[in-house]
Amino acid sequence: ETAVFQTPNYHVTQVGNEVSFNCKQTLGHDTMYWYKQDSKKLLKIMFSYNNKQLIVNETVPRRFSPQSSDKAHLNLRIKSVEPEDSAVYLCASSQGLGNYAEQFFGPGTRLTVL
Amino acid sequence: GEQVEQLPSSLIVQEGASVLINCSYTDSASVYFPWYKQEPGKRLQFIIDIRSNMERKQTQRLTLLFDKKTKHLSLHITATQPGDSAIYFCSASPANYGNEKITFGAGTKLTIKP
Numbered sequence: 052e053t054a055v056f057q058t059p060n061y062h063v064t065q066v067g068n069e070v071s072f073n074c075k076q077t078l079g080h081d082t083m084y085w086y087k088q089d090s091k092k093l094l095k096i097m098f099s100y101n102n103k104q105l106i107v108n109e110t111v112p113r114r115f116s117p118q119s120s121d122k123a124h125l126n127l128r129i130k131s132v133e134p135e136d137s138a139v140y141l142c143a144s145s146q147g148l149g150n151y152a153e154q155f156f157g158p159g160t161r162l163t164v165l
Numbered sequence: 166g167e168q169v170e171q172l173p174s175s176l177i178v179q180e181g182a183s184v185l186i187n188c189s190y191t192d193s194a195s196v197y198f199p200w201y202k203q204e205p206g207k208r209l210q211f212i213i214d215i216r217s218n219m220e221r222k223q224t225q226r227l228t229l230l231f232d233k234k235t236k237h238l239s240l241h242i243t244a245t246q247p248g249d250s251a252i253y254f255c256s257a258s259p260a261n262y263g264n265e266k267i268t269f270g271a272g273t274k275l276t277i278k279p
Binding site: 055082084091092093094095096099106141143145147148149150151152153154155156157158159 | 196197199201203208209210211214216252254258261262263264265266267268269271272
């Protein structure tokens, strides 16, 4: 099956802990993204990454960092989570950086910070 | 930065009716406008897009109109079906950045009553 896969589906943790979410795409794309979708369904792009360039949304706190081993994988690490980090984190992929291509989204990872 | 506004925030229509979702943006540098749909419990899915050098695009029951002068888009869905129940997101991307600087609207929740 060709798609974007995310693990885990859900994660509950306490303030101050570190968490890591995984994303893999089997679509053969070279660009991947992380989005945050809050409780009101508002979507904000956090990172865009291909094997050459990382683009960070300037509003993203430094405790968030993307990690990539190859163009098919883009993980998200959050050091010292805070209550406002509770949200659904969506991973997506598309072909090409700097072009206008349809994005394919994963099912999301729901993070709850207690 | 870019701001994308969608109206209405929600609407409920009878199956078979047509609906109109409006979207406006603020940054004249935006040139690409993809729309995505998020059905309950499902992943975000691309449905239609338009570029700033076009005025209209149609695919099956969807018609997307674009007015560069007023910075306004409208998505028209005809002959609605229960499967059209979803949150519809308008988005805007600036020139030279593709999806990396995409901004999403807050979404329009469409409910189709059988």
